Structure formats: C-alpha cells, structure tokens
Amino acid sequence: MSSITKVKIENGIYLFKLNNILKDKNISINKISRDTNTDFKVIKRLITGELVKIDIFVLARICDYLNCSIEDIVEYKQKMTC
Numbered sequence: 588m589s590s591i592t593k594v595k596i597e598n599g600i601y602l603f604k605l606n607n608i609l610k611d612k613n614i615s616i617n618k619i620s621r622d623t624n625t626d627f628k629v630i631k632r633l634i635t636g637e638l639v640k641i642d643i644f645v646l647a648r649i650c651d652y653l654n655c656s657i658e659d660i661v662e663y664k665q666k667m668t669c
Contacts, residue, residue: 594636599665603636608653608660623648633660 590610592603593663609619616634620627625645633649644658653659 592634592636599663601636602662602664603633603660604662605630605649605660606634606654612653614653617647619652623652625649654667 592606594601594603608614609616616627616630620623620630623645625648629642629645630649633641633645641661646660649660650657658669
C-alpha cells in the first residue's frame with residue numbers, strides 16, 4: 588500500500604515518498620534518524636510534507652543511507668497548463 592503524502596501548492600504538487608522507502612526497507616524513523624544524525628522531527632516532516640524548506644545536506648545524507656535519489660524521497664510535479 589502506497590503512503591505518498593501530496594502537498595498542493597500554487598503551481599503544482601509535491602509528493603513526499605520517504606515513508607514508502609522506509610516501509611519497503613523495514614527501517615524505523617528512529618533508526619534512520621539515529622543512523623543519519625538527523626533530528627527525528629526533520630524525518631517526520633519529510634514524511635508528512637509539513638515543512639517550508641528542505642536542507643539539501645540532510646537529503647544527501649538520507650539518499651546515501653538509503654541508496655536512492657532525491658526524486659525517490661520528494662518529487663515536484665508542475666500543473667499542466669492548457
């Protein structure tokens with residue numbers, strides 16, 4: 588079951604997909620937080636989409652740890668204009 592969080596903004600939508608990766612790899616928020624030296628609240632916000640800015644250094648640590656790309660964690664889709 589997919590648990591992608593969608594956050595609509597003026598010109599598109601952000602898809603936060605970290606929770607899917609953690610579930611697939613059976614990794615808890617506590618474990619990734621501890622192993623990547625990233626605050627629990629930051630990981631939680633990357634799951635829920637409740638953030639206003641994203642630290643690229645945090646994303647890099649998480650991507651390295653999970654062996655994935657940034658697009659696997661957060662994706663932006665622009666609105667289609669007619």
